[in-house]
Amino acid sequence: MSASTGSTQPNSPTTFYQHALALVHRYPDVPLPRDGEPYPDADRRRNRVWSADRSDDQGARTSRLIDEFFSAPTEHRDIARLYREVVDYDIGIALWPSIAAAIRRADPGQARELGRHLARTSTDQNPTVLGMALLAVVGTEDDISLIQTIGLLSDTFGLLASQALTRLPDATANLIWLADRTAGWGRVYAVCAICELADPAADWWLLRRACDGHHLNGEFAYNVACAAPVHDAIAAPDADEALIDHTGNLLSTLAWCDGMGGTLWEYVHSEQALAHYLSRISALPPNLVRYQSVWALACFLDGRPNVPPPNWATLEPLHTGYWSLLATPTWHSVLTAASDNERSREWATRTLGELRRRQAGGQ
Incomplete structure (x- = not known):
């Protein structure tokens, strides 16, 4: 200077x-x-x-x-x-x-x-x-x-x-x-x-790229859900795979991020978004990331990890739909085939054990 x-x-x-x-x-x-x-x-x-x-x-x-x-x-x-x-x-x-x-x-x-x-x-x-x-x-x-x-x-x-x-x-x-x-x-x-x-020009990116799977996504997942038309986008018949997968990532993050940011409880379109996501993801082939998203949302509908289940009119069909999807042979096989890394194998092993306990209890 x-x-x-x-x-x-x-x-x-x-x-x-x-x-x-x-x-x-x-x-x-x-x-x-x-x-x-x-x-x-x-x-x-x-x-x-x-x-x-x-x-x-x-x-x-x-x-x-x-x-x-x-x-x-x-x-x-x-x-x-x-x-x-x-x-x-x-x-x-x-x-x-x-x-x-x-x-x-x-x-x-x-x-x-x-x-x-x-x-x-x-x-x-x-x-x-x-x-x-x-x-x-x-x-x-x-x-x-x-x-x-x-x-x-x-x-x-x-x-x-x-x-x-x-x-x-x-x-x-x-x-x-x-x-x-x-x-x-x-x-x-x-x-x-x-x-x-709040720029609509950001919607495409927010709907497909904002969440990257890092645990700190919980700090902003609610912001994304409120800023972008997630519930409308996932309802569209032509929703692409990137949008569907990101919606699963976003909603599953909202299911567990209590204490970091807003959650599915605060998100006003949760019930609608979960229903349309289930419809869209059911039409796609499963993989471990998709399984983890569906699993987190199924657990949320169970009232886990630390809150009661939501008091929604569609709770029962949503609950049945999510757990039924996880139990289908093609989706269940994702767990037995999980071998990408040690962390994935450990998660799959724990999840298989919980599914067996759930089936033994008649759930």
Whole structure:
């Protein structure tokens, strides 16, 4: 930055941006292994002697540093000092209102210049976070690629990247790009942001791609069910296999995600969606993933794992339909053939044992 003094570069030559770019070239179009960790500063963070007070209560410390930096005359702004101070505490990975307000008090062009500089050149996590926070407030269309690239280091930077992309042009498409290439918490942040946009252009993706089978899908499954016309789409006679399978994944996640997000109990179209899903999935050949979805929904209709069964007018035929499908020879054979991996075999063995106990009890 020409307007500030000092260098932000420690001895390590690898910036977070360079780190992310290298991983993108190695793993194009898929989530990065371990969300891109270890980061370039992993050894330094592990060995760092931290200050006695590492807290940043709701962004108070960061907002103070932003105000101090931009209140100084341009020629006296010391970016190296800012860098050293930010490194010394636990900066949050979210855009706290206090931080956003401090950024808005600064000149937008100068804040944008600082954000770009930190995001592109920082070799430590905290200054990179600060750069992303600045771009989340004052970034422009020119910053989208930079934001997306660092956002792929998604466990740490996915939330700020999603917050930044939400306010920039082509938000839906850019967030879907990020969601398709993230997993875990990074995917949670991106999918929740897509749902909040309430853009019909996202429906195709939300109906077929949002859930990827990770247990953290429970954090956003209800958001997807409310944002996309799931109950109408699964009712359509021409529903494609991708939509049917994703609906099974989504509904089965809603069956067990109590404590994470909304569940089938809160989803107002649950009864309708379960009926149409049963009709559609019954016409498809079984596989283990489909069996697991149907099993989770059958258990929900049993009142498991920890709630009574729903008080629906169609409960009895739905209950019978789901358990009958699982008992058909072609579907039952999926369990005996399960051998993809040890985890699948263990699940199939447990499920077979429960089915035998269920049959012995006359259920």
